[in-house]
Amino acid sequence: MKKEEKAINALKALLLFSETLNSLDMPFSISAFNDQVISLKSFEEDYKGARSKILSILNLLGGGTNMEKALVQGMDELEVFCKKQGLKGVLIVFSDGEPTRGLKGDALRTLIRELRLSFP
Numbered sequence: 088m089k090k091e092e093k094a095i096n097a098l099k100a101l102l103l104f105s106e107t108l109n110s111l112d113m114p115f116s117i118s119a120f121n122d123q124v125i126s127l128k129s130f131e132e133d134y135k136g137a138r139s140k141i142l143s144i145l146n147l148l149g150g151g152t153n154m155e156k157a158l159v160q161g162m163d164e165l166e167v168f169c170k171k172q173g174l175k176g177v178l179i180v181f182s183d184g185e186p187t188r189g190l191k192g193d194a195l196r197t198l199i200r201e202l203r204l205s206f207p
Contacts, residue, residue, distance in 0.1 A: 094145055095145070097181050097182075098141075098142075098144055098145060100181065101117070101141065101144075101181055102141065102142075104179075105117065105128075105134060105138075105141065108134075109134040109135075114130045114168070114172070114174075115128070115130065115134075116128055116129050116130045116132075116164060116165075116168070117137070117141060118157065118160065118161060118164075119144050120152070120153060120154075120156065120157035121151055121152060121153065122151040122152075122153050122156075122188050123153075123156070124153075124156055124157055124160045124161075127140045127141050127144065128140065128141065130164075130168045151187040151188035152182060152187050152188065153187075153188040153189040154180065154182065154189060154190070154195060155188075155189030155190040155195060155198060156188075156189055157180060158178070158180065158198065158199065158202060159198075159202075161178050161180070162178055162202050162205075162206055165177075165178050165206070166206050169206075176206075178202075
């Protein structure tokens with residue numbers, strides 16, 4: 088699959104997933120990541136208001152893929168929200184490629200295991 092098609096398909100999946108969560112009145116946040124993490128929608132923000140930022144994701148991304156940073160920042164945000172609201176949560180990561188920055192391979196898998204232990 089061409090790189091452009093991967094990104095467009097990932098965006099379509101993200102929009103479908105977001106529409107579903109929104110219609111179920113489930114709180115969620117969305118962050119995009121490359122070598123940085125970019126907040127597109129906070130837990131408190133209305134989805135319809137954030138949709139235009141989500142649609143602009145293809146213009147924001149490029150460069151490296153830092154899964155480590157995305158996972159750590161995503162888990163931090165999720166943990167704070169869930170503790171504050173007394174809820175359980177799930178972190179889902181969409182990516183169009185292999186990590187090129189930060190932890191990779193076994194080191195990244197170890198981080199994921201540690202995050203899962205601290206926040207099942």
